[in-house]
Amino acid sequence: MPGRRSWALVTGFVVVAAAVAALSAYTGTLFSAQQTAPAADQPIDGINPGQPGYLTLKANLEARGKAPKGPWAYSGSSNFNRYFVGVSRSPQQPINFPHPVHVNTLKLNCVFCHYAADKSPDPGMPAISTCMGCHNTVAIQRPEIQKLKAYADSGKAIPWVRIHKVPDYVQFPHMRHVNAGVTCQACHGQVQNMPRVERYASLNMGWCVNCHLNGYSRAEGMRAAGYEPSQEDMRAPIRKASYDCAVCHY
């Protein structure tokens, strides 16, 4: 039996641990002090316009801080603890893949690479061959592309660190959501504005059911995606979905 003093110690430990845990979960999303985007054609980090890497740096800089923080109101986030132990909400990936330059500058659609998102439960991580389709010729001397090429040449898969996962007892069909018009950003956040992908939503059941029960608004979805909704979007009806357990749990 621990004495009085030990009890106090235990309690103190729990409080401190809780604070640390909460803080670490939160800081995952924080970025270094926000920088303002430089005026056009200014050198960034000593790289001049037209030099390799400039577009990426520029796109990252412009994106920084634009992606809104996720709706953590439903936290409690059992998934986070179970499935993301040791993973911050924005882990270091084996290759610093910059979404901003691919989406914002080069205007690639999400399903260009995640090509199965509208036809499969599994959105599909792009095959390395998809990357190499362009990067056989584009920016081949850049260090991150060299890493990519090393993976492609060695025949090893890139070990991307998983940051979005629902538990195995949840069946999440991507294609139903994409085809219903739910913007990718409604769940994943504005990935186009994340220099390093972070987890936007808690992915816990309360967060899912919120939308299934109250409905998805296209206007809100567009806003979440970072776009101003059109008149048509504003007029679109709120779409509800079944909240029957066996729709997802089986």
Added chain:
Amino acid sequence: MTSIANTGDKPAVKRREFLKVLGASTAAGAAAACGDKPEKLLPYLVSPDHTVPGVSTYYATTCRECASGCGIIVETRDGRAIKAEGNPDHPVNRGALCARGQSSLQGLYNPDRYRGPMLRDGGELKPVSWDQALQTLATRLGEVRSRNQAGNAVFINQHEQGSFPAFLDQWLAAHGMPAHLSYDAEAPLATMSANREAYGVAWPSLDFTEARVVVSIGADFLDGWGHSVPQQLSWADARAKLTDAPRAVYIGARRSLTGLNSDQWIAAKPGSELQVVRALLGAVGRGGGVSIEAAAQAAGVTAESITSLANELRAAGSHALVIAGTTGPDARAVALAAAEINKALGAVGTTVKTADALLAYERINTTAQVREAVERMNAGNVPIAFFRGANIAHTLAKQTNVAAALGKVAFKVSFTSVKDETSELCDLILPDHHSLESWGDAEPMRGVLSLVQPTMDPVFTTRATADVLIAVAKANPATASRYGFSDYRAWISSRISGGDTGLTSALPRGLTNGSALAGAVPTARLAASASQAIGGTGEYTLQVYFSPTLGDGRGANKPWLQELPDPVTKVLWQTVVEMHGETAKALGVAQGEHVTVRTAAGELTAPAYIYIGIRPDTIAIAAGRGHAGYGRYAAGCGSDAYQLLGITENEAGGWALTQQKATVTKASALSRIVTTEGSARQHDRGIARAMSVGVLLGTEEEHDGEHHAFTGDASHEFLPGLRSPVAGDAQGDLVDPKSKDQGLYDPAHPLGLAKRRWAMTIDLARCTGCSACVTACYAENNIPTVGAPWQGPVVMADRTGFGANITRSREMAWIRLERYFEIDREPKDVAFDASFDTRFVPMMCQHCGNAPCEPVCPVFATYHAPDGLNVQVYNRCVGTRYCSNNCPYKVRYFNWFGYGEHDRAQYAFPEPLHWQLNPDVTVRGKGVMEKCTFCVQRIREAEHHAKLEGREIQGDEFTTACAQACPSRAIIFGDAASDAWTVARAAQDRRAYHVFEELNTFTAVAYLKKVNHPAARA
């Protein structure tokens, strides 16, 4: 090559850990759980063409689990085969698939497969590289040839259809070696030989739908004898004709599954079948030389039973069907006499269709020829021996002494892909691909070429034997010129019309026109059987039979088949000695007490099992278990019945399985019978009901007395219950039209869930109890097997080893195939009576509209979905098991040990068995209740398809795994609330009833009563 798009392990749901973390999250947060590594997302290197990650791709191929050659479609997801289904376009099996065919996946992913080539070094098999292995083979072949001994080589191949036998013979000839021996222990050689003589073909197709009387003399055509799926399809179609259905009579000492499905059992003494069938032959006008009285005397049955059967046969004329498949030394003579009856009655062409002959057994060699080859080995005359799949060390008579014979062969090569008794005696293992990884073909019917194609990349570093042979031939200058093609696929495509293009265009259906037969069929000479009588001394006749689930033993390394209860005895993971109650009484043994069976050949001690369907002077033991080495699921499980048999063969060169008299004595031990059965009697509960055909014909009154010991007040108009998601009287507030709180249960709710009522009908006139549905359910729903010895706790001495969990009723089978005997007498009365009726009922969750399980769940883990499903939410379940206690059907199963959790000792899917797991279904963890979901994943998938295509689900668009596999087509699934589905019509059949309808459960499963065909009163 491509890698797999997802991470290798599918981590199981760990509910305990989940709860632990949930509780801790408010206090210590993530600090509580640690040790798990962050999960990785591994993409493909190169995305495979035509596949979408997470969406299944289907490959048509041919099943190789037995010789029949059924067409299968293998579902693959992200590069892994996850399910085998019948190919609906295939003429042999028309979309159905038996339990053994389903289990081909567990052969593919068997954890005891050879992972690569092995070479014996210092007495031990050690892994080597393929280059080294092929070099060794080439060197050894060169040595044999240089010593001019190649002509004495022996190659024994597991019999298979298609071009491979011809290819193999060519290769052997090119190397100066004699043609190979094609061996199949299960092949009914006697019947085939008799058929060839009588009909000109080895296996005419049997058309039960044309028959009015079916007489089976030991021919267990529903137990795996012959070609089980096509026979069962035809049988079920015939019985579904109800008033025009054939009456079936079974003649034999033990009532097999076929016997239990027959309307009448004539329990003839073993060895007397020839006299009975000759008496019948005489009665239909061909001199049989045996009078009915003499036959009845010999068989120990009444003369009236044979006389009335003869009358029935005469009356049926060309619509009679007599099949014989006895296993005694005189089996060929019996089969020949049976064929003569068909010919005398003019049945050839109506019920016996020689034009549609099945070719599965063409170019097969006899067991006698294989035994002679082993004898040559024993004499030291064989320099090199090859084995591929054929496990002669297990399936030949022990007196053949295969182990000693192989010891005298200088070099033994095994191409077998999985460890078995024979390959473990070999010096070089060159593991073949599994058939689901190989190219090949089969010709199950004349002109129909059924293709075999790889469904996935090889699991291990195996190589197709044909390709190994090609490589060896190419490396040798003497033979290289004859092997100009690149590989076996090229060789096959060169034999198909249209060549490679022809092959490619035929693959999607898996079928093309053509022939794969290897020229002339070698006809084995008939051996004069030394003795036509049953040998040995003893009070009882021993009848060994091939297990309907494990066959000759080849299924024993597949846990699905080991855990599939025998359709007759309901015993699993265990070998028992079947005896009648009278016999047991005479011996003074009770069920489970061990008896020692002694014959002239050997002895065996196993628990006694009391079975009312066996003659008191006969005992029966299923072959298939008792392997000395065949992987972790077979070794040490049960006993080997073959050791009780001598070498006695029938005239056709087949091994006689009923050949010995035996003495039986009580032994001291006692075992629990490993069975899933509670009681074999219905106790007036009306679970499995039947009606006489006279009721349907209007000549008899239906007497309702056999069920309903307790009359309930439930409406027998059950359709209203089927039409609405929740039974009217169970809805409470929801049924109130003024209620504003109906939510998703409101039929007018915009999401429309409540407009459906998923339901099922099961036609007991079709169901034969074969249990293919059970295995299909295991495959589809990630059901763990629990019978391996390491899966049970070691607490009580009599509950250890194989099946220990089952003796504690911890099986997980979501469908249970119940088998009930109907016999009107006191349970204590054990006197022999052949006139009992048997009922089979597939019992799964009934998805009650008014479910007793739902209100007792304290956490709402089980509830009623608006579309009529009784849902079990695994992540809500806390494992109180109240629901199971309250379930009248006992169809809820509790996961006691976390069989789905890979870090537990009880894990049911050791690497790589877990590759088979269906990604659409949760792998359940410990402490969770689970049960039939009506394949909700298939419902959702159909909904996804319909939604994406902007349409409604169409009638009969999809079905459940059990209904899809059923070789009797007994199960119909669908939406009972919509007339577009067959099930809505089937549920209105006058034979339909609900089990325990007096309990007001309003189940979604309607059974259609079995129809019995009693003998016409003279």
